[in-house]
Amino acid sequence: xxxxxxxxxxxxxxxxxxxxxxxxxxxxxxxxxDVCVIGGGLAGLTTAxxxxxxxxSVVVLEEKRVAWSASGRNCGFxxxxxAADILGIVERLGLxxxxxxxxxxxxxxxxxxxxxxxxxxAGVEPRRGWLDVSKVDKGxxxxxLVGMLGQEFDASVEGWPTxxxxxxxxxxxxxxxVYYPNAFHIHPLNYALGLARGAEEAGARIxxxxxxxxxxxxxxxxxxxTPTALVRANHVVLAGNTLIAALMPQxxxxxxxxxxxxxxxxxxxxxxxxxxxxxGAVSDSRRANxxxxxxxxxxxxxxxxxxxxxxxxxxxxxxxxxAIARTYPQLGDVAIAHAWAGTMGFAVHRMPQIGEIxxxxxxxxxxxxxxxxxxxxxxxxxxxxxxxxxxxxxxFIPYNLVxxxxxxxxxxxxxxxxxxxxxxxxxxxxAQRREGLRLTKRxxxxxxAKPDAGGAHPA
Numbered sequence: 001x002x003x004x005x006x007x008x009x010x011x012x013x014x015x016x017x018x019x020x021x022x023x024x025x026x027x028x029x030x031x032x033x034d035v036c037v038i039g040g041g042l043a044g045l046t047t048a049x050x051x052x053x054x055x056x057s058v059v060v061l062e063e064k065r066v067a068w069s070a071s072g073r074n075c076g077f078x079x080x081x082x083a084a085d086i087l088g089i090v091e092r093l094g095l096x097x098x099x100x101x102x103x104x105x106x107x108x109x110x111x112x113x114x115x116x117x118x119x120x121x122a123g124v125e126p127r128r129g130w131l132d133v134s135k136v137d138k139g140x141x142x143x144x145l146v147g148m149l150g151q152e153f154d155a156s157v158e159g160w161p162t163x164x165x166x167x168x169x170x171x172x173x174x175x176x177x178v179y180y181p182n183a184f185h186i187h188p189l190n191y192a193l194g195l196a197r198g199a200e201e202a203g204a205r206i207x208x209x210x211x212x213x214x215x216x217x218x219x220x221x222x223x224x225x226t227p228t229a230l231v232r233a234n235h236v237v238l239a240g241n242t243l244i245a246a247l248m249p250q251x252x253x254x255x256x257x258x259x260x261x262x263x264x265x266x267x268x269x270x271x272x273x274x275x276x277x278x279x280g281a282v283s284d285s286r287r288a289n290x291x292x293x294x295x296x297x298x299x300x301x302x303x304x305x306x307x308x309x310x311x312x313x314x315x316x317x318x319x320x321x322x323a324i325a326r327t328y329p330q331l332g333d334v335a336i337a338h339a340w341a342g343t344m345g346f347a348v349h350r351m352p353q354i355g356e357i358x359x360x361x362x363x364x365x366x367x368x369x370x371x372x373x374x375x376x377x378x379x380x381x382x383x384x385x386x387x388x389x390x391x392x393x394x395x396f397i398p399y400n401l402v403x404x405x406x407x408x409x410x411x412x413x414x415x416x417x418x419x420x421x422x423x424x425x426x427x428x429x430x431a432q433r434r435e436g437l438r439l440t441k442r443x444x445x446x447x448x449a450k451p452d453a454g455g456a457h458p459a
Contacts, residue, residue, distance in 0.1 A: 008065040009072055012340040013264040013295070014189040019123045021066070021193045027207040027229045033057040035386060036224050036233035038212045038247070041071035042188075042371055043364040044239035045195040046111075046379025052202035054387040059231060060204060061224070063211040067192030069243060073342030074371060075262060075291050075303045076188045077281045078112050079130055080155065080180055081105050083368035084350040087145075093398055095152060100395055102153045104381075108373035109182065111380060112191070119201075121194030123187055127293070129280025130183035133165060135428035137175045137435060146178055156182045168278035171327050172435070173428060185281040185293050188372065212247055217361045235386050237362045239378075241345040244365070254353070255345040255366055256404040256413055260306035261316040262342070265324075266335040267298045275328040276300070289421055290323060300324065300334065306344075306369070307417050308410035313339040344369050351399035354378045356385070363401075 009015035035051050037044045040062030051058040062068075082089070082105055090098040116124050134142060142159050149155040158179040165177045196206055215236060216223040224231040238244055238251065245252035276282075276294060283291045289304035302324060305316045317339035324334055347353055347366040352374045357363050362385075364378035384390035405412065 008068045010340040013338040024208040027210040030230045032232045033059045035235045036231045037237045039239035040066040042375035043378045048204040049199035050383030052204040058204045060206040061210045062208045066196045070342040072189035076185045078372045079183045083370040108377035111376040119194045119198035123190035126184045130180045131177045133177040133284045134175045136431045139176045235360045239364045241365045254401040259310040259343045262303040263317045263320045263339040265300045266337045272298045308413045313341045348402045354396045355393045
């Protein structure tokens with residue numbers, strides 16, 4: 001990808017390895033369509049593709065470039081479930097409703113897999129498996145979660161004991177893990193570019209560098225004003241996530257913007273394989289720190305450090321080098337080749353915002369770092385609601401629009417992130433100490449150690 005285009009995508013490793021993509025024109029003349037999608041990220045592109053495949057006319061308005069924001073900058077994990085903890089969903093909605101939502105999440109994951117094949121996407125490179133690893137030596141919660149997901153949700157899931165985890169992740173910071181064999185990871189920017197091409201092949205029209213300035217949502221035909229032309233549509237889908245603030249400030253106030261960071265090392269050669277003998281995705285925290293995977297054969301992609309206030313990715317990359325050295329000391333001090341940031345939208349309840357907020361005005365946002373499968377859910381449900389009057393989107397009504405607290409909410413969230421990370425680090429260090437004490441007690445005392453048969457001692 002050329003430098004000018006790479007600048008649009010944050011000069012990330014994804015931009016450096018992206019497939020060629022056409023720069024699409026600005027909207028120059030007034031247009032009438034059935035559906036207008038505002039935002040050319042994963043949710044907007046999925047919606048447009050599905051609406052077009054179902055035979056309706058659809059246009060996408062993108063302020064900059066397709067997938068230039070979080071959609072093309074995330075870690076690329078395609079996971080089951082949601083950002084919200086499944087036990088919390090069960091507690092809030094009951095088991096039957098939670099099962100329905102989990103099934104939708106699984107369908108979103110499968111949509112990504114199928115779209116890659118149907119659109120013959122180049123450079124996406126799916127790799128199977130996700131390990132959700134624990135840094136504490138308490139397996140009861142893992143056993144309960146694996147049992148519930150397997151028995152109640154019919155999920156494909158395994159519990160891995162510490163020994164098996166350390167066979168593939170050679171770090172004494174890790175204990176047991178939950179393994180999801182059907183999860184996978186991909187190159188998200190190439191996936192989004194493939195979705196855009198697939199949407200256009202189905203009949204959608206995509207306009208880049210076209211900002212939606214104003215929406216008049218009244219009446220059957222909504223009016224969307226851009227700097228150069230007017231769009232009239234029966235339905236408008238707001239898929240701009242946190243970037244919708246200038247257009248719909250009240251909707252934006254229901255989102256907490258969280259900026260997360262991703263870095264990719266220089267090639268590490270054979271030593272990376274000696275430390276990480278696993279090709280899938282890894283998370284060692286259900287919150288911000290850390291998520292990683294091997295890319296390009298011998299590079300390590302490392303992500304985390306999220307918070308409501310953006311920082312310089314280069315400074316975060318320094319903290320990543322320390323975290324990698326703590327986790328895998330055998331790698332030594334790694335060099336970082338790429339470091340970038342992406343801003344996600346979180347709702348207070350950590351569930352996606354999917355549905356109709358007024359007649360003909362739809363929202364698809366708040367994917368909370370779990371966006372590859374949940375944006376697929378949103379695009380499919382909204383497309384079918386518009387074209388077929390399907391009301392499955394109503395399963396998300398219990399998670400309605402909630403004010404995120406404004407700047408005070410961001411300050412509180414930043415403090416909560418810091419406290420959680422601090423607690424997690426303390427718990428991880430205590431777990432390592434407990435293990436060290438156990439090993440010390442098991443080891444024979446030097447005074448009681450017997451010499452070998454020849455009477456010699458090790459050098």
